[in-house]
Amino acid sequence: MVFIPVPNTAEATVVYSGPNNNQMVNVYHFRRELEGWDPDSLQTLGEALLDWEQNYARGNRSNQIRCLGVECRDLSVKDSYLVFVAKVPPIVGAIVQGVLPANVTLAVSFRTPFAGRSFRGRSYWIGLAEGDVSGDFVSPGRGEGIVNACTALKDVVAPAVGAELVVVSKFADGQPRSVGVATPVTSIGLTDFRIDTQRRRLIGEGG
Numbered sequence: 001m002v003f004i005p006v007p008n009t010a011e012a013t014v015v016y017s018g019p020n021n022n023q024m025v026n027v028y029h030f031r032r033e034l035e036g037w038d039p040d041s042l043q044t045l046g047e048a049l050l051d052w053e054q055n056y057a058r059g060n061r062s063n064q065i066r067c068l069g070v071e072c073r074d075l076s077v078k079d080s081y082l083v084f085v086a087k088v089p090p091i092v093g094a095i096v097q098g099v100l101p102a103n104v105t106l107a108v109s110f111r112t113p114f115a116g117r118s119f120r121g122r123s124y125w126i127g128l129a130e131g132d133v134s135g136d137f138v139s140p141g142r143g144e145g146i147v148n149a150c151t152a153l154k155d156v157v158a159p160a161v162g163a164e165l166v167v168v169s170k171f172a173d174g175q176p177r178s179v180g181v182a183t184p185v186t187s188i189g190l191t192d193f194r195i196d197t198q199r200r201r202l203i204g205e206g207g
Contacts, residue, residue, distance in 0.1 A: 006180035009168060009180070010072055012072045015071065018102055030158055037074040041161060052153065071083070097132075107190075128195075136195055137195065147188060
């Protein structure tokens with residue numbers, strides 16, 4: 001796949017494992033408009049995201065989910081810096097209940113001031129517990145907890161590293177951009193409380 005640069009932007013991949021040792025990830029993007037990214041700032045970003053997992057996110061995950069670490073990569077040029085910040089021992093979810101199947105998730109919307117698919121992001125939550133869902137819907141309390149956790153990415157993690165949480169667009173009208181576009185996230189919320197699915201998180205699916 002062709003590399004598409006995104007100036008002054010870091011990609012942070014938070015890595016988790018489930019009860020069957022299947023690995024799952026959530027990917028977030030942060031832009032430092034003036035400073036850009038180097039190994040030290042990428043290390044700091046990874047550490048900030050592990051603090052976020054401990055203080056905001058784990059409270060909304062089953063204790064069968066473990067956060068293993070964060071891979072942070074500078075997207076400015078193809079062969080730029082890559083830093084992995086491991087967490088030993090892993091951070092374990094705080095909800096003492098069995099986790100739902102790996103494909104069961106809740107989609108959180110990352111919004112910017114602009115319309116169009118290039119300016120909307122989604123994050124699919126990892127680690128919904130059995131008590132979080134009734135029928136096809138996540139409980140309002142858990143949904144609100146997840147939104148609050150994701151909002152801390154914008155309001156706590158990003159300022160801690162002198163950055164903005166952004167939505168990255170690498171394609172327009174089905175065609176790759178020559179340079180990716182990073183647009184600041186202004187609000188985070190749910191479209192509804194209905195469960196969503198990420199089939200590729202199931203063992204054997206991949207992709």
